[in-house]
Amino acid sequence: MALADSTRGLPNGGGGGGGGGGSGSSSSSAEPGLFPDIVELNVGGQVYVTRRCTVVSVPDSLLWRMFTQQQPQELARDSKGRFFLDRDGFLFRYILDYLRDLQLVLPDYFPERSRLQREAEYFELPELVRRLGAPQQPCPGPPHPRRGVPKEGSLGDELLQLGYAEPEQQEGASAGAPSPTLELASRSPSGGAAGPLLTPSQSLDGSRRSGYITIGYRGSYTIGRDAQADAKFRRVARITVCGKTSLAKEVFGDTLNESRDPDRPPERYTSRYYLKFNFLEQAFDKLSESGFHMVACSSTGTCAFASSTDQSEDKIWTSYTEYVFCRE
Numbered sequence: 001m002a003l004a005d006s007t008r009g010l011p012n013g014g015g016g017g018g019g020g021g022g023s024g025s026s027s028s029s030a031e032p033g034l035f036p037d038i039v040e041l042n043v044g045g046q047v048y049v050t051r052r053c054t055v056v057s058v059p060d061s062l063l064w065r066m067f068t069q070q071q072p073q074e075l076a077r078d079s080k081g082r083f084f085l086d087r088d089g090f091l092f093r094y095i096l097d098y099l100r101d102l103q104l105v106l107p108d109y110f111p112e113r114s115r116l117q118r119e120a121e122y123f124e125l126p127e128l129v130r131r132l133g134a135p136q137q138p139c140p141g142p143p144h145p146r147r148g149v150p151k152e153g154s155l156g157d158e159l160l161q162l163g164y165a166e167p168e169q170q171e172g173a174s175a176g177a178p179s180p181t182l183e184l185a186s187r188s189p190s191g192g193a194a195g196p197l198l199t200p201s202q203s204l205d206g207s208r209r210s211g212y213i214t215i216g217y218r219g220s221y222t223i224g225r226d227a228q229a230d231a232k233f234r235r236v237a238r239i240t241v242c243g244k245t246s247l248a249k250e251v252f253g254d255t256l257n258e259s260r261d262p263d264r265p266p267e268r269y270t271s272r273y274y275l276k277f278n279f280l281e282q283a284f285d286k287l288s289e290s291g292f293h294m295v296a297c298s299s300t301g302t303c304a305f306a307s308s309t310d311q312s313e314d315k316i317w318t319s320y321t322e323y324v325f326c327r328e
Helices: 023-028 062-068 092-101 113-122 126-133 157-162 245-255 280-289
Strands: 038-043 046-051 083-085 211-224 239-244 269-275 293-307 313-327
Touching (some): 092 113, 113 126, 211 245, 239 245, 245 280
Antiparallel strands (some): 038 046, 293 313
């Protein structure tokens, strides 16, 4: 997206030579009637339909200038005539929600706060930038004691109720002494001793949390009709991950792609994650290093015939295979 206005950064061309202040800006302002009351926006491939009064609700913002200071023909459009913005289409829904009532409401365990702040800076929404940069207030909940603040999306409420927390170095402990994996809270809400505070991968007895993770992939094979030619295996397009969100993040870390289910709370289950790599052995290694072992495997497939260049017919097998891993 081109930024033509030298002072404020109007995208896609900035209204001729009237970019300065004073009377020049008022003469180049677009009349409200030139824009439809209902506008369609294509933001990074995501389509949004909203009212024009919503996108201009914050004066002097980027969207306000686009839809008040520019003519409709000056703005970039996609092939279907929608106004186009080359920004993060997923995060723009939070920008649009803010423009509707000037309130910031984010889902629990929201992992994209810093990226959303960057989008707010681009759209020149200073109040939203300030709110996103402010320290987060603790979410209201049951008064269970806990010292550590869990990493974004790493623990669910049910784990906090059991007393899970991040390990921390005790005051006065020597630098060479290992950090304790189990801590006792100083007091419970009722005044008595509380249960142990555990790391995310531990259960109440100090061992790793148990659970199941299922990984699956779809593959296809081409076999000659006479069954004498070597089978041609097509690469695995995607390895899917099903299971509890917190367990999947613990095992696969940064190699887990959460784009299809970004707001899933840690205590919930998902079947929409997939891995950023295509090697099953790499997934097996990560599961094994985290204490998982395979307990089941299943596969289904279909067969079809396809004509090849030598006028013979090849069999194309398409299969979907799942591996179930368990940590007890």
